[in-house]
Amino acid sequence: MSERTRHIAIVGCGQLAQMMAQEGQPLGITFSFLAEEGENTSCVEGLGELIKLEEHESGEALYQALGRPEVITAEREQVDVALLRKLQQFCPVYPDPHIFEKAQHRLREKLALTESGLPVAPFVPALGADELRRALGTLGYPVFIKSCENGYDGKNQWRVKNQAQLEGAIEEAQSQACVVEAAVDFSCEVSLVGVRSVSGEVKTYPLTENLHRQGTLLVSKAPFHDSQLMRQAQGYLDKLMRDWDYVGALTLECFVTTEGLIVNEIAPRVHNSGHWTLVGAESSQFANHLRAILDMPLGDTQCSSPTAMINMLGVNKSPSQKNEGVWLYGKSLKEGRKMGHVILVDNCVHQLSRRSEAVIDELYR
Ligand SMILES: Nc1ncnc2c1ncn2[C@@H]1O[C@H](COP(=O)(O)OP(=O)(O)O)[C@@H](O)[C@H]1O
Numbered sequence: 001m002s003e004r005t006r007h008i009a010i011v012g013c014g015q016l017a018q019m020m021a022q023e024g025q026p027l028g029i030t031f032s033f034l035a036e037e038g039e040n041t042s043c044v045e046g047l048g049e050l051i052k053l054e055e056h057e058s059g060e061a062l063y064q065a066l067g068r069p070e071v072i073t074a075e076r077e078q079v080d081v082a083l084l085r086k087l088q089q090f091c092p093v094y095p096d097p098h099i100f101e102k103a104q105h106r107l108r109e110k111l112a113l114t115e116s117g118l119p120v121a122p123f124v125p126a127l128g129a130d131e132l133r134r135a136l137g138t139l140g141y142p143v144f145i146k147s148c149e150n151g152y153d154g155k156n157q158w159r160v161k162n163q164a165q166l167e168g169a170i171e172e173a174q175s176q177a178c179v180v181e182a183a184v185d186f187s188c189e190v191s192l193v194g195v196r197s198v199s200g201e202v203k204t205y206p207l208t209e210n211l212h213r214q215g216t217l218l219v220s221k222a223p224f225h226d227s228q229l230m231r232q233a234q235g236y237l238d239k240l241m242r243d244w245d246y247v248g249a250l251t252l253e254c255f256v257t258t259e260g261l262i263v264n265e266i267a268p269r270v271h272n273s274g275h276w277t278l279v280g281a282e283s284s285q286f287a288n289h290l291r292a293i294l295d296m297p298l299g300d301t302q303c304s305s306p307t308a309m310i311n312m313l314g315v316n317k318s319p320s321q322k323n324e325g326v327w328l329y330g331k332s333l334k335e336g337r338k339m340g341h342v343i344l345v346d347n348c349v350h351q352l353s354r355r356s357e358a359v360i361d362e363l364y365r
């Protein structure tokens with residue numbers, strides 16, 4: 001008897017869903033995608049069935065419409081947790097909805113990280129002008145004011161260095177619940193992507209160094225050579241995975257400080273800082289996420305040659321310079337939008353840096 005086709009439903013239709021499907025198809029997996037009302041689906045067209053979320057649809061009807069998937073996953077943290085719980089009655093949802101509940105709300109996320117004993121920047125929850133001003137009294141300048149909900153790529157957050165900026169941020173934040181965070185004095189930012197399978201097998205990619213432009217990731221480079229920080233990050237990721245009984249890919253974003261790592265945030269999914277694994281590792285973060293949620297043995301996560309990933313932000317022309325791969329997501333062009341990325345591999349780290357700079361110059365000049 002032939003084995004049943006492995007079918008996965010993905011909540012969300014952006015580039016992360018696209019790359020999961022592209023990496024899953026060679027593994028013999030088929031896909032369906034759940035789109036919210038008004039969600040742009042151009043990234044996943046042709047990669048599987050597209051289902052538009054209808055209001056008041058029953059969990060069962062949706063599960064059937066999605067093609068009775070073996071497992072459901074998501075490409076973003078802003079998902080309807082109640083809906084995922086309904087779907088969970090019909091098949092596993094990985095990561096579990098309780099994780100999205102934490103990750104989609106900065107205060108809940110910070111509290112969960114603290115509860116697991118991970119170090120985060122000093123923070124104060126605040127709602128409204130009075131509480132925001134009081135938070136500044138506690139933390140002092142500079143701070144980051146971040147809305148609890150709908151923050152991504154540096155959006156819905158304000159860097160505040162003085163009172164004038166505070167008043168401006170108060171105006172913009174209005175009545176949104178926020179977390180006020182002391183600014184961390186860091187030498188660089190790193191992230192760790194790890195995967196844990198249903199049976200508890202864990203693998204992590206090497207630590208990756210990340211450079212941002214206006215709050216959005218611009219460049220990731222791996223591996224970041226610091227065995228002490230790698231052990232620290234791995235310990236934190238393992239702790240979260242165990243505490244949360246995690247299944248799938250989990251990303252930890254950290255600041256490197258003189259005192260070691262401070263955890264900035266987590267992402268319960270494949271992550272932009274792991275796109276380099278498409279070329280730089282034998283098994284990409286996308287393939288390993290799928291393996292993890294289907295309880296297949298995990299693939300190799302080592303990085304054999306220094307690898308860099310450069311985001312194409314508001315640019316959708318491939319660079320003319322030598323590269324090891326260009327991904328274009330097929331989205332309509334908009335300023336600052338993640339349109340694609342370029343991957344470079346070089347045995348010499350200095351040469352890799354020079355080549356990365358040249359590609360950045362070409363893309364953004
Ligand atoms: N407490 C902080 N101290 C210093 N820099 C910060 C702090 N919080 C955020 N940043 C900077 O802003 C970027 C985006 O913030 P982050 O919390 O990761 O939000 P997002 O969800 O938009 O990625 C970070 O990668 C970092 O460069």
Ligand SMILES: [Mg+2]
Nearest residue numbers: 153253264265
């Ligand atoms: Mg971030």
